[in-house]
Amino acid sequence: MAIYAPDGSALNLSSVINYQVPVGDNLVIDVSSGTEISSYVAGTLQVEGEPARRDVFALSFHQQDIPGVGYQRKVLGTTTSEADGTFHLEVGAFNDPVLVIAVDHYGTTWQPNTSYAVGDIVHPTSSDQYLGFVYHCTEAGISGADEPAWWVDTGSNDTGTSGTATFQAKQYFQPICHGPVIPVAQASNS
Numbered sequence: 001m002a003i004y005a006p007d008g009s010a011l012n013l014s015s016v017i018n019y020q021v022p023v024g025d026n027l028v029i030d031v032s033s034g035t036e037i038s039s040y041v042a043g044t045l046q047v048e049g050e051p052a053r054r055d056v057f058a059l060s061f062h063q064q065d066i067p068g069v070g071y072q073r074k075v076l077g078t079t080t081s082e083a084d085g086t087f088h089l090e091v092g093a094f095n096d097p098v099l100v101i102a103v104d105h106y107g108t109t110w111q112p113n114t115s116y117a118v119g120d121i122v123h124p125t126s127s128d129q130y131l132g133f134v135y136h137c138t139e140a141g142i143s144g145a146d147e148p149a150w151w152v153d154t155g156s157n158d159t160g161t162s163g164t165a166t167f168q169a170k171q172y173f174q175p176i177c178h179g180p181v182i183p184v185a186q187a188s189n190s
Contacts, residue, residue: 037185038091038186039091039092039184039185040088040184040186041091043087044086045087046085051081052081053080053081053082054080054104055103056102057077057101057103058075058077058078058100058101059074060073060074060094060099076098081102091183094183095185097182098179099180101175101176102176106123106172109123110124110148112143113144116137116140121137122135122167123172124147130150132172133150133152138159144162147162
């Protein structure tokens with residue numbers, strides 16, 4: 001039997017799909033009395049090679065029997081990656097394979113005559129107007145009565161206004177999923 005010491009920091013989620021997960025055939029954990037085992041997945045999230053903040057979810061790879069619901073994948077935990085792209089996601093005592101999913105922020109549907117604060121994210125009201133971008137508020141203000149003609153980031157001009165609010169176009173990246181990944185077990189004294 002091989003002893004597998006997983007490296008939770010080896011998971012690298014990237015929109016260009018370059019990551020490595022440790023491999024092995026068995027995990028051996030010697031647990032002394034009074035010690036509880038919890039597991040986690042950790043890694044670095046990148047968008048186009050740069051660290052990124054995104055919501056990260058861990059789901060059970062195999063469907064679980066959830067009382068009153070039936071068999072389906074179970075959400076084991078969620079977190080948001082740090083500005084440097086790193087994340088550490090606790091999945092409790094779960095030690096079976098998991099799927100790790102990173103989700104870009106799609107924001108809320110743009111609304112007329114609405115107060116927007118710096119950092120708010122909006123998207124067009126209909127899919128016909130969606131151009132692959134979401135719009136981050138960079139100057140607070142009140143949106144106009146009419147929905148703006150949405151724009152894209154051309155490299156030289158990526159901002160526009162709606163009423164007195166200014167928004168910056170940022171590309172929306174589809175969710176990415178990696179797995180199955182074996183969570184790293186960690187012992188703690190109870």
